Amino acid sequence: MKSFRSIARQEPRKLGHLLLILSLFLSLSILSLFKSHCCSSPYGKSQALMKVQAPAKVDNEIEDALLIEDEDEDDQEDKNRDAAKVMKITEETKPTCFETSRRSDTCEAEGDVRVQANTNTIFFHPCTSHQQWRIKPYTRKGDNTALTHVKEWTLKPAMDVQDLPPCTKNFTVPAMLFSIHGFTGNFFHDFTDVLIPLFINSYQFHGEVQFLASDFRSWWVSKFSLILKQLSKYDVVNIDGEGDAVLCYRRLIAGPSFHKELGIDSMRTPNGYSVLDFKELLRKSFGLKRDTVVITRKPKLLFMTRKKSREILNEEEIVQMAMSLGFDVTTGEPRWRTPVSEFAQLVNSADVMVGVHGAGLTNMVFLPEDAVVIQVIPLGGLERVARDCFKEPTMDMKIKYLDYVILENESTLIDQYPKDHPVLKNPTSVKKQGWNALKTVYLDKQNMRLDLQRFRNTLLEALNLLPHNTK
Structure with a gap:
């Protein structure tokens, strides 16, 4: 009898709990349905015309959300x-x-x-x-x-x-x-x-x-x-x-x-x-012949030349060093008047492409699969935006990625500012002044002279990433 009474007392509780759960589920469903009609964009908005919206100022050079590293x-x-x-x-x-x-x-x-x-x-x-x-x-x-x-x-x-x-x-x-x-x-x-x-x-x-x-x-x-x-x-x-x-x-x-x-x-x-x-x-x-890297003799390296800003001043020394490592090196500067098809052919022939952060690296879309991109990132805390623009896309394109981040002693900014200047010691303070200040200092006024030994290690890493099958 005692056991029967215990079970009898539990049955109403279970039923009550079940009803409570069902009522909560019904309430949430109604709320969700209400939100889908009244809160979604743009269907639920009462204004007659949909306006474009969104933040983030962007410059013509490519730097999306560069000033917002804490987001x-x-x-x-x-x-x-x-x-x-x-x-x-x-x-x-x-x-x-x-x-x-x-x-x-x-x-x-x-x-x-x-x-x-x-x-x-x-x-x-x-x-x-x-x-x-x-x-x-x-x-x-x-x-x-x-x-x-x-x-x-x-x-x-x-x-x-x-x-x-x-x-x-x-x-x-x-x-x-x-x-x-x-x-x-x-x-x-x-x-x-x-x-x-x-x-x-x-x-x-x-x-x-x-x-x-x-x-x-x-x-x-x-x-x-x-x-x-x-x-x-x-x-x-x-x-x-x-x-x-x-x-x-x-x-x-x-x-x-x-x-x-x-x-x-x-x-x-x-x-x-x-x-x-x-x-x-x-x-x-563009009639590009290579869809995948196949090394027949020497691996081909394309060195993307820049002038006016973000120029690599010891380019000739780097080319010589790359050749000593076994690369067949070509230099090329993508210019506005150069036909896209012409430069696309040049890029597609490369196994490794080296370039400083900038719009020219977009040419990596013409690289064959298993090629390697080396992005040289200037001084100024630009790593995040540089990688968002050019590292992230390489994964889906099935090409390999390396970057080489410039150190203070490799930048010409050390010749323009005192050693303890915020431009050198605290790039974040420059970013807080706005995009134009950052662009002027770190993108427009900066050239670089790469450390040969340090960059040599990056080139060796690129060699190791290339497929070793030869025909």
Whole structure:
């Protein structure tokens, strides 16, 4: 009897606990549903137009977030958020604008889509609401410096077909709208802000897509024409020059998607494409012969020359030393007027590429797999941004990475400042003065003379990283 009473007393408790758990679960579900409708961006915002947003001033040279070395946790949270975000675009939610990363928004319209060039407006039908969106189709969201001269476009719903402007040109392929302004003209930004994001959104169409270029720059289109022709079978449309024309499509994507510096998150691309697919496209674009390093005689080393700033003053001695270690050495300076195809061929022939931190290192996209990149990092506490820009991408590209961090006695800054000056002893104090101060001191006014013995060890390490199979 005692045992029976004990069990009888426990049964109501268990039932009560179960009801409590169920009520908590139901409450959380309702709260989550409420947040998904009222708090997510941009769907839950009450304003009629979506505004671009985001922090982080960026300079034309390449240094993203250089002044914020104490924000590792915030950066990681952003990356985790970007990686975890799964965009589910259904017929009920189209057309819409959504955040594809902390650096980019993308808008998609499908149905009857009409681009009115002279008003920078994209009309669409059918639609489920009167809400309008605005977007600047360049992947530096919220960066006022980059977006100053980037045109803003409006996506405007039409509840009735009669509200649409009449078509003057009709197309059967989808359209991709992007801007050729911001920081274009800097080789790093050409790739990380425009070309790779274009690949992310357009490669799924296998060339059956038409590019609409806002803020058109003919020299830029000409410079990268071989890459653009691999992505689209059609001429790039200068949408700014279309005047009163109304271009009509069945589908349009406005604003390329950014994932990471010189990189692609294959989990977030339409068909699982990766940066290796982008590199394969580059090989096709420029007829590059090598996809993987194979040493036939001496390993080839390309020494990237710089002039005016961040110049290696004892370059000739380093070249001689590298040759004594068994390298076949070539020097090259990537200049603006040098055809991309010409320098791409030179880089693709190399097994090891050496260069000082700067936009020229972007040429590593043309290296074959198993090649080695050596980044020389100037004095000034630049390690973090240098590695974010050029070390992190190498892992997905399947190329090896080494860096050589300049010491105080290797920098010409010791000839310009007293030994106890903050420029030499406390670079953080210079960073606090702002980007312009840091850039002027550590990037524009600094050259270097490498320690031969110390750099010799780096070259030997590069030799050990190369595949040793010979044919």
